[in-house]
Amino acid sequence: MTNTPDSTSNVAEYTVSEISGALKRTVEDAFGHVRVRGEISGYRGPHSSGHAYFSLKDDKARIEAVIWRGSMSRLRFLPEEGMEVIATGKLTTYPGSSKYQIVIEQMEPAGAGALMALLEERKRKLAAEGLFDPAAKQLLPYMPRVIGVVTSPTGAVIRDIIHRITDRFPVHVIVWPVRVQGETCGPEVAAAVNGFNALAPDGPLPRPDVLIVARGGGSLEDLWGFNDEIVVRAVAASDIPVISAVGHETDWTLIDLAADRRAPTPTGAAEMAVPVKADLQATVASLAARLSSGMSRYLGQRRQTQRALSRALPSADQLLALPRRRFDEAAARLGRALQANTQKKRASFDGHARQLSPRLLQRRIIERRRHAETMANRLPRCLEAFLRERRSRFSGPAGRLSPEPIRRHAERARHMLVQLERRGDQAVALVLERRKRRSGELERLMRTLSYESVLERGFAVVFDASGNPVKQAASIHSGDALALRFRDGDVQAVATGGARPEGGSQPKPKAQPKPAKASGDQGSLF
Known part of the structure; x- marks a missing residue:
């Protein structure tokens, strides 16, 4: 709070931030803890930051509301559009937009009637998605080896289930501990169902064949966690059959x-999950007796049938008599057939041997020699005919290679060469002209940028004793020999003092005779 010194009024003035801060403190002090009943409006789910922004309204007014991420995770149910709730929190203001709002810390439905209305609305929504469709339900295994139970590990429910399973049919039971009441009940039960489904069939922890989700009785508020949408979706999507208890x-x-x-x-869920072991044993014993009796009758009937069929079969001597006779006859014919075959082969050999006489071979050699001489006599004539054919095929293209076409082609090439030579001379002259013009431009630029052109305008260049140009006054000391170059010549000089600090005053030198001024009135500096 500030007052303007020259103001004519004694009314205090506030800045915007001061008045906003004062209003914020006033509202928070007066309404630090309130309970507001109203209908949720404009709810679009949690923001990406985890906070939720919406409004509470009734038939006459509307108030902005916000639930921070930490409070959002502790709610027993998720807010929904149009739900009537009782919100507990504190009122505050938002200076950035001059609004007031309620920061909700706890929220509950407005009475059991609201819970039932919310339950019916959620039931209609999930039923419309087909999550309650009887056609999608699975059959329970008749004899499961592993049963998964989702319940509290400290209640009487798990003891009743294990006791009943042990009495009926002892199997392996895996318990997934969860809270069966409170704000985290729904997410924990859904995580347990999904966790059992995620187990590998051949993993170190056996995968259950059936799941039991169990809890004792209670009020609607106590059982509200099992009405959570996340639980319903997890149970409907489970690949393992689920029994709800x-x-x-x-x-x-x-x-x-x-x-x-x-x-x-x-307890009823345990009875549904496993059969009675004694009844199964009695049934198995009855079926085993029936099987033994049936097998005895079957084997007796087959034995009688086999004896009847064996009497109708012929003996071994009768079956082998005909094959034995064919074998004896074949053995008797074998000796004669071998002799006949030997004689036939000998006669064939003699016939081939007669064809291999020296006289016959000599006659064949003479015939082959005569054929070779005939082919040798025909070879010169064939060669002459081949050469005539090639000469006639070559004479056609040779006629087209007369001197006149060659001369014309050479004349065209000479004319093209002359044109190319003239164009080359023109290109060289053009390039030389461009280079000469560019050289003149660079020379003028060099003269313009040279320090000699600066000297023409009345300036001077300072050189030290070594002939190097002096660029800074700080490098000059008292007594240094210097040379000053002007447009028309150089002047020698001696420094009488160091560099003067920038912006400071230089101490006055002692009175000395003034040296002769150099050209350009530059000697007064030294």
Whole structure:
């Protein structure tokens, strides 16, 4: 709060930030803890930051509301558009937009009637998605080897289930501990169902064949976690059959509609999951006796049939008599057939031997020699005919190679060469002209940028004793020999003092005779 010194009024003036801060403190002090009943409006789910922004309204007014991420995770249910709730929190202001709002820390539905209305609305929504469709439900395995139980590990429910399973048919039971009441009940039960489904069939922890989700009885608020949408979706999507045993016979939740079977009590769920071992043993014994009796009758009938068929079969001597006779006859013919075959082969050999006489071979050699001489006599004539054919094929292209076409082609090439030579001379002259013009431009630029052109305008260049140009006054000391170059010549000089600091005053030198001034009145500096 500030006052303008020259103001004519004694009314205090506030800045915008001061008045906004004062209003914020006033509202928070007066309404630090309030309970507001209203209908949720404009809810679009949590923001990417985890906070939720919406409004609470009734038939006459509207107030902005916000739930921070930490409070959002502790709510027992998710807010929904149009839901009537009772919100507990504090009022505050938002100076950035001159609005007031309620920061909600806790929120609950406005009475059991609202819970039932919310439950019915959620039931209609999930039923429309087909999560309660009876056609999608799975059959329970008749004799499961592993049973998964999702419940509290400290309650009486798990003891009743294990006791009942042990009495009926002892199998391996895996318990996934969860909270069955409170704000985290729904997410924990959904995580347990999804976790059992994620187990590998051949992993170190056996995958259950059936799941039991169990809890004792309670009020609607106590069982509200099993009406959570995330639980219903997890149970409906489970690949493992699920038995719902939440509450007593008169209690019902949405998980009962999504599960594959509903049990009236947790003990009833155990009875549904496994059969009675004694009854199975009695049934197996009865079936084993029937099987033994049936096999005895079957074997007796087959034995009688086999004896009857064996009497109708012929003996071994009768079956082998005909093959034995054919074998004896073949053995008797074998000796004669070998002799006949030997004589036939000898006669064939003699016939081939007669064809291999020296006289016959000599006659064949004479015939081959005569054929070779005939071919040698025909070879010169064939060569002459081949050469005549090649000469006639070559004479056609040779006629087209007369001197006149060659002369014309050479004349065209000479004319093209002359044109190319003239164009080359023109290109060289053009390039030389461009280079000469560029050289003149660079020479003028060099003269313009040279320090000699600066000297023409009345300036001078300072050189030290070594002939190097002096660029800074700080490099000159008292007594240094210097040379000053002007446009028309150089002047020698001696420094009488160091460099003067920039912006400072130089101490006055002692009175000395003034040296002769150099050209350009530059000697007064030294």
